[in-house]
Amino acid sequence: xxxxxxxxxxxxxxxxxxxxxxxxxxxxxxxxxxxxxxxxxxxxxxxxxxxxxxxxxxxxxxxxxxxxxxxxxxxxxxxxxxxxxxxxxxxxxxxxxxxxxxxxxxxxxxxxxxxxxxxxxxxxxxxxxxxxxxxxxxxxxxxxxxxxxxxxxxxxxxxxxxxxxxxxxxxxxxxxxxxxxxxxxxxxxxxxxxxxxxxxxxxxxxxxxxxxxxxxxxxxxxxxxxxxxxxxxxxxxxxxxxxxxxxxxxxxxxxxxxxxxxxxxxxxxxxxxxxxxxxxxxxxxxxxx
Numbered sequence: 170x171x172x173x174x175x176x177x178x179x180x181x182x183x184x185x186x187x188x189x190x191x192x193x194x195x196x197x198x199x200x201x202x203x204x205x206x207x208x209x210x211x212x213x214x215x216x217x218x219x220x221x222x223x224x225x226x227x228x229x230x231x232x233x234x235x236x237x238x239x240x241x242x243x244x245x246x247x248x249x250x251x252x253x254x255x256x257x258x259x260x261x262x263x264x265x266x267x268x269x270x271x272x273x274x275x276x277x278x279x280x281x282x283x284x285x286x287x288x289x290x291x292x293x294x295x296x297x298x299x300x301x302x303x304x305x306x307x308x309x310x311x312x313x314x315x316x317x318x319x320x321x322x323x324x325x326x327x328x329x330x331x332x333x334x335x336x337x338x339x340x341x342x343x344x345x346x347x348x349x350x351x352x353x354x355x356x357x358x359x360x361x362x363x364x365x366x367x368x369x370x371x372x373x374x375x376x377x378x379x380x381x382x383x384x385x386x387x388x389x390x391x392x393x394x395x396x397x398x399x400x401x402x403x404x405x406x407x408x409x410x411x412x413x414x415x416x417x418x419x420x421x422x423x424x425x426x427x428x429x430x431x432x433x434x435x436x437x438x439x440x441x442x443x444x445x446x447x448x449x450x451x452x453x454x455x456x457x458x
Contacts, residue, residue: 199255200226207231211377211430212249216287217242222263224250229257236266239280241384248380252401275300278329285327285388288381289427292320296337303331311337323427326389373430375401382406382428392421397438399425404432411441 203226207213213222220237231250237243243263251259270277279300287294293316297308305324311317321335373381379401386392386399395417397410406425412418422436 203253203255206253207250210249211373212245212380217246222246229255231256232260234262236264238266240265245380245384248383249376252376252379273329281327281388282324285323288385288429289323290429291427292316305330305333307335307337309337311339314339326391328390378430382425385424385428389424397421404430406431407435409437412438415440
C-alpha cells in the first residue's frame with residue numbers, strides 16, 4: 170500500500186509539472202513579445218532612441234526604469250507600452266536626466282511646441298521655434314500658405330503659448346500642372362511612388378499611434394482637460410468620452426486626424442450637458458427670532 174501511495178504521489182507530481190511547464194513557457198513568451206514589441210515600436214525607435222530606457226515584463230506587468238532627456242518622454246513611453254497587447258499594467262520609474270525645466274517657462278513652451286509639430290504630419294517638423302515671454306516665433310519654410318496657417322493654428326493652442334509670430338516663408342510654386350513639361354510630370358509621378366514606398370517602410374504600429382494621439386491631446390490647451398479614451402486598430406483610431414460642446418468634440422477629431430500614422434478617425438465622443446451648480450437656498454431670518 171505504501172509503495173502504491175508513493176507511486177501515485179510521484180505520478181501526480183509529474184502531471185503537475187507537465188501541465189505547469191506550458192503555462193510558464195507561454196507567460197515567458199508573452200513577456201518576451203511585449204519587450205521586443207516595445208523596443209521595435211515607432212515611438213521607441215523615433216522619439217525615445219536617445220533615452221536610456223530599460224523595460225522588463227513579468228506576467229504582463231511592465232516596469233520602466235532608466236532616464237529620459239525630456240519629461241514628456243516618460244508619459245510617451247508609458248502610453249506606448251500600455252497600449253501593447255498582453256500588457257496588464259505599467260510601473261513607470263523613469264527619471265529625468267538633468268535639471269527639470271520650469272513649467273510654462275520659455276524653454277518649456279519651446280519643447281512642447283516642437284514636439285507638437287513633430288507629432289502632426291501636415292506641418293513641417295523642421296520649423297524653427299523660439300520663445301520669448303510666452304510669445305512663440307516660427308521660422309523656416311512651409312510647403313504652402315495652408316501649411317503655414319495650420320502651423321500657426323496648432324501652435325496657438327499649445328499649453329503656455331501667449332501668442333504666435335509666424336515668420337515662415339512659403340515655397341515658390343513650380344507652376345501649374347498644365348505648364349509642366351513631360352519630364353517634370355514623370356518626375357512628379359516618380360516622387361509620388363517614392364512617397365508611397367516610404368510610407369510603407371515608415372508604417373506606424375497601433376501602440377505608437379495611440380500614444381502619439383494621447384500625448385498630442387495633452388499638449389493642446391483646448392483638449393488637455395478631456396479624458397478621451399483612445400483605441401487604435403490598423404491605424405484607425407476610435408475616440409470615446411465626453412465633450413462639453415460639439416465644437417470641442419470636432420476639435421479633438423481634427424487634431425487626431427493630423428497625427429502621424431492615423432488613417433481614419435471614428436469619433437464616438439458624446440456631448441454632455443454642462444454641469445450647473447445649484448445655489449443652496451438661504452432661509453430668510455424672521456425678525457424677533
